[in-house]
Amino acid sequence: MGFYLAQFLTGLASASSLFLVASGLSIIFGVTRIVNFAHGSFFMLGAYLAYTFVNILPHGVLGFWGAIIVASLLVGVIGVFLEITLFRRIYKAPELFQLVATFGVVLVIQDLALWIWGAEDLFGPRAPGLGGAVRILGEPIPQYDLLLIVLGPAVLLAVWLLFNKTRWGTLVRAATQDREMVSALGVNQSWLFTSVFFVGSTLAGLGGAIQLPREAANLLMDLNVIGEAFVVVVIGGMGSVPGAFLASVLIGELNAFGILIFPEITLVLAFLVMAVVLVVRPWGLLGKPDAVLRGADGPPEQPLKPFTATSKYLVWALAAALLATPAIADEFVLVLLSDILIFTLFAVSLHFIMGPGGLVSFGHAAYFGLGAYGAALAVKYLGVDMISGLVVAPIAAGLGALVFGWFCVRLSGVYLAMLTLAAAQITWSVAFQWQDVTGGDDGILGIWPAEWASEKMAYYYLTLALVGASVYVIRRIVYAPFGYALRAGRDSQLRVEAIGINLKSQQWMAFVITGIFAGIAGGLYVYSKGSIFPDELHIARSVDGLIMVLLGGIQSLIGPIVGAVSFTMLEDLVTRLDYWRIIFGGVILFIVVIAPEGLAGFARKILPESLTGKKNEGVQI
Amino acid sequence: MLEVQGINAFYGQAKILDDVSFSVGAGEVVALLGRNGAGKSTTMKTMMGMVSSTKGDVTFNGETIKKLPSHVICQKGLGYVPEERRIFTELTVMENLEVGKQDKRPDAPFWTPDKLFKLFPNLAEMRNRPGGQMSGGEQQMLSIARTLMGNPSAILLDEPSEGIAPVIVEQMAFTIMELKKEGLAVLLSEQNLHFAKLVSDRAVIVEKGSIRYQGTVKELEENPEIRDAYLAV
Numbered sequence: 001m002g003f004y005l006a007q008f009l010t011g012l013a014s015a016s017s018l019f020l021v022a023s024g025l026s027i028i029f030g031v032t033r034i035v036n037f038a039h040g041s042f043f044m045l046g047a048y049l050a051y052t053f054v055n056i057l058p059h060g061v062l063g064f065w066g067a068i069i070v071a072s073l074l075v076g077v078i079g080v081f082l083e084i085t086l087f088r089r090i091y092k093a094p095e096l097f098q099l100v101a102t103f104g105v106v107l108v109i110q111d112l113a114l115w116i117w118g119a120e121d122l123f124g125p126r127a128p129g130l131g132g133a134v135r136i137l138g139e140p141i142p143q144y145d146l147l148l149i150v151l152g153p154a155v156l157l158a159v160w161l162l163f164n165k166t167r168w169g170t171l172v173r174a175a176t177q178d179r180e181m182v183s184a185l186g187v188n189q190s191w192l193f194t195s196v197f198f199v200g201s202t203l204a205g206l207g208g209a210i211q212l213p214r215e216a217a218n219l220l221m222d223l224n225v226i227g228e229a230f231v232v233v234v235i236g237g238m239g240s241v242p243g244a245f246l247a248s249v250l251i252g253e254l255n256a257f258g259i260l261i262f263p264e265i266t267l268v269l270a271f272l273v274m275a276v277v278l279v280v281r282p283w284g285l286l287g288k289p290d291a292v293l294r295g296a297d298g299p300p301e302q303p304l305k306p307f308t309a310t311s312k313y314l315v316w317a318l319a320a321a322l323l324a325t326p327a328i329a330d331e332f333v334l335v336l337l338s339d340i341l342i343f344t345l346f347a348v349s350l351h352f353i354m355g356p357g358g359l360v361s362f363g364h365a366a367y368f369g370l371g372a373y374g375a376a377l378a379v380k381y382l383g384v385d386m387i388s389g390l391v392v393a394p395i396a397a398g399l400g401a402l403v404f405g406w407f408c409v410r411l412s413g414v415y416l417a418m419l420t421l422a423a424a425q426i427t428w429s430v431a432f433q434w435q436d437v438t439g440g441d442d443g444i445l446g447i448w449p450a451e452w453a454s455e456k457m458a459y460y461y462l463t464l465a466l467v468g469a470s471v472y473v474i475r476r477i478v479y480a481p482f483g484y485a486l487r488a489g490r491d492s493q494l495r496v497e498a499i500g501i502n503l504k505s506q507q508w509m510a511f512v513i514t515g516i517f518a519g520i521a522g523g524l525y526v527y528s529k530g531s532i533f534p535d536e537l538h539i540a541r542s543v544d545g546l547i548m549v550l551l552g553g554i555q556s557l558i559g560p561i562v563g564a565v566s567f568t569m570l571e572d573l574v575t576r577l578d579y580w581r582i583i584f585g586g587v588i589l590f591i592v593v594i595a596p597e598g599l600a601g602f603a604r605k606i607l608p609e610s611l612t613g614k615k616n617e618g619v620q621i
Numbered sequence: 622m623l624e625v626q627g628i629n630a631f632y633g634q635a636k637i638l639d640d641v642s643f644s645v646g647a648g649e650v651v652a653l654l655g656r657n658g659a660g661k662s663t664t665m666k667t668m669m670g671m672v673s674s675t676k677g678d679v680t681f682n683g684e685t686i687k688k689l690p691s692h693v694i695c696q697k698g699l700g701y702v703p704e705e706r707r708i709f710t711e712l713t714v715m716e717n718l719e720v721g722k723q724d725k726r727p728d729a730p731f732w733t734p735d736k737l738f739k740l741f742p743n744l745a746e747m748r749n750r751p752g753g754q755m756s757g758g759e760q761q762m763l764s765i766a767r768t769l770m771g772n773p774s775a776i777l778l779d780e781p782s783e784g785i786a787p788v789i790v791e792q793m794a795f796t797i798m799e800l801k802k803e804g805l806a807v808l809l810s811e812q813n814l815h816f817a818k819l820v821s822d823r824a825v826i827v828e829k830g831s832i833r834y835q836g837t838v839k840e841l842e843e844n845p846e847i848r849d850a851y852l853a854v
């Protein structure tokens with residue numbers, strides 16, 4: 001009995017830190033509608049800064065808690081700085097933009113932390129006076145854990161009072177519902193948003209700082225915590241602080257007891273719970289059905305333009321150039337070109353679901369990885385040849401999309417995006433933890449192409465043929481009646497359903513289509529590398545895809561191709577450098593701020609009409 | 622005191638307003654009349670800085686407000702009551718009023734919740750009720766009261782009689798006359814000519830984004846052909 005109580009209390013203690021992070025994320029999302037990946041970085045900075053200040057300030061109770069408070073406030077100030085310099089510019093941008101921009105911040109902060117604090121894990125001191133343990137029912141419970149258990153509800157109460165008993169809180173709750181109206185009533189939104197960012201990032205910083213005595217500060221904290229924080233916020237209901245508390249406790253306990261019952265799938269558990277909650281209660285436990293947020297709409301989507309005659313010639317010229325390349329290029333270039341082609345298909349398939357489909361997918365790596373693992377597992381266990389492997393890949397990915405898509409099309413907006421992310425995390429966790437079958441972290445090795453395709457040149461032509469055909473088919477689908485129905489559904493769900501189209505089944509089919517093509521890319525990838533690791537399923541790979549689509553611009557069919565090419569080449573260039581993340585993150589932020597319509601969109605503005613078709617007339621508001 | 626000079630506005634590529642000009646004098650009630658989609662709401666949103674105009678100017682007390690953000694325009698004393706009321710449904714009546722609260726202004730009447738409850742007695746009985754649990758008419762009153770908490774010297778009322786019970790419409794007319802008595806200038810957008818006639822000094826008719834008629838309400842009554850051309854359904 002005592003053991004279970006101890007386990008329960010441990011769960012509550014971890015819930016407190018998680019709650020601080022998640023409530024901050026939830027508050028920021030509630031008002032600004034930004035899905036802030038960088039929130040995990042605030043958490044990490046809180047831990048590192050607390051480490052630094054604990055060493056600077058005099059030792060003892062005052063020094064320790066002083067360090068924690070100073071660190072949290074400093075993280076709040078960093079949040080304010082980012083809000084003023086970056087986020088303020090992208091409040092009206094599409095979700096994708098904001099997400100990718102915040103991911104750019106993640107990369108920059110990661111390298112800054114590496115530069116300032118080094119790569120070693122930094123162990124913090126124990127809290128003075130709370131280093132011991134208390135025996136409860138015979139089990140030792142760390143005193144610090146007991147403090148954390150009290151701290152969680154205390155912060156919940158403080159936040160509740162702040163939101164419900166102050167003018168600031170009233171304004172923030174009003175802005176959560178209708179920013180434009182709050183502004184028309186004389187409230188300066190900019191400063192309201194900045195202050196919300198301060199409160200939210202301070203909470204994240206505090207969450208990281210109080211974690212220091214329990215967990216060494218390390219460079220992986222940011223993405224580790226953000227995944228869990230997203231889960232908590234979604235389960236609790238976006239924007240609901242009490243919901244975040246409830247969900248933190250749920251996840252904390254799930255982890256504490258899950259590890260006893262299913263040690264093999266602890267990572268999946270949280271995401272499975274989230275998927276179940278979203279299907280039963282699409283707005284989370286304590287969330288409210290998402291009223292359409294007013295005053296935050298981006299510009300309307302423009303109709304897609306068909307190729308002009310000149311651009312058709314260009315496409316043929318490009319195809320001819322790609323066919324002729326092996327005559328002049330060496331093997332290294334051919335491998336890079338094959339990579340570019342594979343990621344082009346990955347990006348085009350993601351763009352299909354996001355652009356014409358209008359469904360934001362934050363977990364596209366799932367289908368890429370399912371394709372790759374599908375082929376690899378078929379080779380490992382069934383010993384199939386390459387052609388069969390390349391057939392299995394899209395089937396595996398398509399089946400995955402069939403299952404995940406069924407859940408996803410029932411949701412919309414951010415909840416949809418979060419569920420796609422959860423789907424990818426579930427796939428990743430299985431590949432990572434189910435060692436007996438997938439090889440876990442060691443991956444699956446020795447997946448080589450058939451004899452006839454083993455030459456780099458032959459494999460390049462195979463890749464070119466499959467990618468070219470796939471991209472052509474996707475383009476045809478976009479211009480087919482099915483594509484019209486999808487685009488119409490993106491622009492107005494109600495109107496499309498009113499004219500007799502079953503939008504959900506169309507979107508479900510779109511999920512399967514996008515899954516199949518991402519699976520082809522995954523299959524080609526595994527044979528070109530000869531191996532597959534869980535990394536290919538990770539958040540970072542999904543974000544890669546999003547960056548490619550963003551780079552190219554979402555409102556153009558050429559966009560993802562331009563994006564994938566420039567992304568893969570840029571990645572090839574910078575990842576050889578020591579601090580590549582900061583360069584890469586910087587490039588992303590630069591593009592988001594300077595060329596928000598993406599490279600292809602930017603090009604359309606400056607290229608002649610013979611290439612781009614007639615330019616839009618009229619003045620944009 | 623409130624002057625609109627040659628503004629235009631676009632939604633995407635569609636031109637919504639074309640060269641719209643009119644003015645509202647101090648303490649005057651002007652009705653902006655026109656059919657659904659004529660451009661009444663867009664005119665008001667442009668005046669409030671919520672929709673941008675590439676041409677023309679909007680001045681308030683002789684000062685241009687065209688490029689200013691909404692909250693600054695509001696702080697200068699121009700109040701806005703939107704179409705569809707836009708009450709904060711999660712907030713109580715008192716909290717809704719709190720959001721609208723601004724400092725006292727020398728050139729405008731000063732409003733407190735108690736003073737507003739005298740003007741809207743229904744609201745006094747539901748101080749702690751969430752805005753989402755009120756009837757359309759009650760929400761309309763709350764929306765006006767919320768804007769008055771900002772102590773405006775002029776107020777834009779976008780279709781206050783739309784979608785509410787006839788008995789409340791009467792009360793609304795009474796309210797507007799009270800506001801006029803307090804010295805507020807009112808720009809009122811309406812499709813309901815009868816209601817507009819009750820309360821307005823002058824009428825401006827807008828159709829397809831352009832001004833088609835300006836004159837006193839009396840003149841409009843004497844020219845049924847204008848009424849039929851632009852207002853008849």
